[in-house]
Amino acid sequence: MVAAMSFKTINNVIETWETIRRMPEWEKEIGVGLFAKFFKMEPEAKAIFGFREDLDVTDYKVLISPRFVAHAMQFVTMIDKALNMMGPSDEMLSEILMDIGAKHARYGVKPEYFPTMGKALVSVVGSNLGEDVFTMEVQESWIEVYNAMSHDMIKGLGEVYTVKKNDISTEIEPQQQVDSAIWT
Ligand code: HEM
Numbered sequence: 001m002v003a004a005m006s007f008k009t010i011n012n013v014i015e016t017w018e019t020i021r022r023m024p025e026w027e028k029e030i031g032v033g034l035f036a037k038f039f040k041m042e043p044e045a046k047a048i049f050g051f052r053e054d055l056d057v058t059d060y061k062v063l064i065s066p067r068f069v070a071h072a073m074q075f076v077t078m079i080d081k082a083l084n085m086m087g088p089s090d091e092m093l094s095e096i097l098m099d100i101g102a103k104h105a106r107y108g109v110k111p112e113y114f115p116t117m118g119k120a121l122v123s124v125v126g127s128n129l130g131e132d133v134f135t136m137e138v139q140e141s142w143i144e145v146y147n148a149m150s151h152d153m154i155k156g157l158g159e160v161y162t163v164k165k166n167d168i169s170t171e172i173e174p175q176q177q178v179d180s181a182i183w184t
Pocket residue numbers: 045048049067068071074075078100103104107109110113114117146149150153
């Protein structure tokens with residue numbers, strides 16, 4: 001899946017992330033924005049990140065979480081890896097992503113959290129960069145990269161669930177893909 005992406009697509013994502021990293025207090029901005037959006041859509045996922053279910057996502061102070069920002073950075077580190085492994089190592093890259101997906105099953109991450117996390121991530125990156133930098137093309141690149149990585153990760157995650165519960169298919173349903181129509 002990741003193999004099908006162009007260098008242009010991956011570069012758009014890496015370059016815009018670098019721009020984010022040069023902004024003042026970017027960790028706070030991204031961390032707070034990501035938390036607020038993601039937990040609003042998936043309140044029960046708070047426990048996975050070690051927060052109480054009654055955490056107030058409108059309280060700015062409680063939203064500053066190095067853990068969540070660390071996750072955004074881990075995600076981009078994976079994109080970097082994807083770039084370096086494209087070509088001869090395509091299969092290896094898919095295997096790595098599936099392994100990380102399996103780890104996520106152990107953290108308690110459900111397949112349906114992936115599109116919501118993607119939506120929160122792209123939306124917060126877009127609002128921090130502004131329309132001039134975060135063009136339609138860049139937005140499409142972010143969605144494509146996120147969906148491709150999620151595809152392999154959910155496959156690995158699905159296998160763990162199948163072994164554990166035998167009730168989740170390893171096949172990815174189209175509705176688990178992030179759809180560009182839902183960003184706006
Ligand atoms: C394409 C999407 C994603 C990528 C590339 C990604 C990547 C990663 C990576 C590389 C790690 C570190 C793994 C390790 O070595 O232990 C990690 C940890 C983690 N991820 Fe993800 N992830 C994605 C989506 C998600 C989603 C949708 C959730 C849940 C809502 C999630 C929740 C977590 C949690 C809870 C951890 C453990 C670390 C912590 O507590 O902060 N991830 N992720």
